[in-house]
Amino acid sequence: MRFARHGGPEVLSWDEVPVPQPGPGEVLVRVSAFAVNWADLLERAGRYPGAPAPPYVTGHDLTGVVEALGPGVSGPAVGTRVFGVIPRGGAAAEYVAAPAAQLYPVPETLSDAQAAGAAGPYLTADAAIVTMGRLAEGEDVLVHAAAGAYGSACVQLCRAYGAGRIIATAGSDAKTEQVRAWGADVAVNYTTTDFAEVVREVTGGRGVPLVLESVGGDVLGRSLECVSPGGRLVSVGASSGRSSSRFRLHTLFELGISVSGFTLGLWLEHHPELVRPSVERVLRLFAEGRAAPVVGRVFPAAEVAAAHEFLADRRSVGRTVVTMTPAP
Structure with missing residues (x-):
């Protein structure tokens, strides 16, 4: 093709x-x-x-x-x-x-x-959650585009790895219902509801320690408002095709936020040894029926x-x- x-x-x-x-x-x-x-x-x-x-x-x-x-x-x-x-x-x-x-x-x-x-969604999700995102048991997580391939993998893996509340966004009411079935505690239809307001309400205004972002554009910009002090945001793509114009350097050091990017292809090409732990974890979850x-x-x-x-x-x-x- x-x-x-x-x-x-x-x-x-x-x-x-x-x-x-x-x-x-x-x-x-x-x-x-x-x-x-x-x-x-x-x-x-x-x-x-x-x-x-x-x-x-x-x-x-x-x-x-x-x-x-x-x-x-x-x-x-x-x-x-x-x-x-x-x-x-x-x-x-x-x-x-x-x-x-x-x-x-x-x-x-x-x-x-x-x-x-x-391979693509699950190895990327595992690296974003464990290696880059450093998820600790019980931590709340915001997952964007959770009805997609990567997002659905994130929801399943976050649940398997002991996350606290999983707040997930999706583009329709039908998709939010599906996301809940996969393990999300709160599902937001981003076409009708402000996800940042929901995060503030659910967390008492504090935000979440980890945001898993793959959309870019305004979603990435607004996601910075959702990260709690000392929290992490991991970006793995931009399905919107747009970058963000709402990135303030002060956001990083005033709140102690870390922002990291991850591309599976680069690791496979240049650091395959870093991918191996993700492969082992994901294959184990598939074998145990804890992710599909x-x-x-x-x-x-x-x-x-x-x-x-x-x-x-x-x-x-x-x-x-x-x-x-x-x-x-």
Whole structure:
């Protein structure tokens, strides 16, 4: 799946290209399914920093079966069902050659659709909560866009890791009900209610020790109002496509707030050893049934453009997935 120019979903096309050959440290994977995420939409539109110039094969999150090993690779073994995130892209294809270190065996508890979208949201959520956010047991947390892939992972992991009250935002009443079912104590429809006021009311005006933010723009700016003195805000993306104009340096040192950013792709490329603890924790939760990737909808390969539109319209609850396996 490639595009020759930037634009809307209409620029996407399936092209015939040679099957890649795995190089040193790589494995060849026959893709079963891949997820569509906000990075894919922004790359296609020409709004993602650092993305290569088109045409190139899109997609980052996938699941599939190992078909061949490249030089110097001892595993995962041929025939192993794997999942992972490919920072450089290429997941939206029948075959992809990817670094073996960026792929992990799929837990038996996950379907292909769940596995296709599991690594990105859950490894990012774990790092944001544990490594960057330093969540302590009993601490209150504000999770934005909680009905999405990353947000739903945050709600589940915060609950599993012993958070106090989980305050979650979502874009409709139906989504807030779903977020409560995943473990949120307070769910706010941000289209009708001021989430900052709710946080102040719930916490008695103090704010929360940890904010998990992925929207950017005004949401990021207003989230700084929700962090308690000495608290943390972790930003992992900007699905709004906008930065914030409401950042005051004084906010940091007057209240002792720490703000950090995290991008899973950078860690996978440059510090894979930092990702390993997240992998181990997340796989353990999947195996124990304490967390499960949420799939909003599965599209056939012929309808990738529709999958992009579905996600862009914010209709997805959880992950939007494309299957490469023909329907029976």
